[in-house]
Amino acid sequence: MNNLNLVKPTIKLKDEYLSFYQEWKESNEDMVPWVITKDPQNFEGMIEFLINNEEGINLPEGWVRDSTYWLVTESNEIVGAVNIRHQLTEKLLNCGGHIGYGIRPSKRKKGYATELLALALVKTKDLGINKVLVVCDSDNIASKRTIIKNGGIQDKDYIEKDGNIINRFWIEI
Template sequence: MTESVALVRPSVEYQDAYMAFYREWVGSGEDMVPWVISRDPSDFQAMVEWLLANETDERLPEGRVPDSTYWLITASGRVVGAVNIRHRLTEKLFQRGGHIGYGIRPSARRCGYATKLLALALEKARGLGIRDVLVVCDSTNEASARTIVRNGGVPAESFTEEDGNVINRFWIRP
């Protein structure tokens, strides 16, 4: 890892750094992970308010669970990653989503940021009272599987989606 990093809650003060992160990811053509980063940030204030409102049950649609989103920021102020922590699991999240979804922007990969991001997210999850944390990744995503194992992930039974995609599931316990 080239710079020290910290998890920060979404805030308008990071708008320029986040927009650079978002534009790079969109330009890559890759799937945006975690899912919350695919939210259109053109009304940045509204996006931040939406992310923060998701932390409680109050305004969530039926079937959604509260979640907390954090951005991974370098000491120089660059957003290099994002994480979304689900406070509890539905049956669908138990099979294919897990408690934590995370992603690193394409230009910052292979620098150790994912391992650090997941470690910091696990601290946040424990602060939310989540003791046994489920983290998943597609079976084809070997880098993510290594990151999860480096953070204490123990393989559990995989899940096969309707289209044949296999999701590897890992439990991380304190």
């Protein structure tokens, strides 16, 4: 797991990101975190959207500022992405948390998620957030393990209207 870095989205990694995005699309899985669902066809526009979100520019009503990073290997392969919300709304407190993250399908079960979350916690602390909420669906055993490995202490679950159970974890940094 050496030589992994969190980098801000950049045009320099366009080809690597398109590969990452295409693999997710072809997997037919839910794309996590939500920011990777943004169509990269206008790549420069996508990067501008992410920068604006971080700076709080043109945020839709009810949204909070957020920072997006890509988990990049030494060879510039993008293996994951993380989105860090700078504060919590009621909805994020219940079922979104401060941090959403995902690993591309071909790179799972190799420890990348644990490292991604650890690096994201450093970025979160840099934002002045010392108590971080991270959530996952109750049936997502891998994510639950990742959160616990990074110090997650389980709090009360949240049950969505459709009956889906969200496990909520707090991590003190």
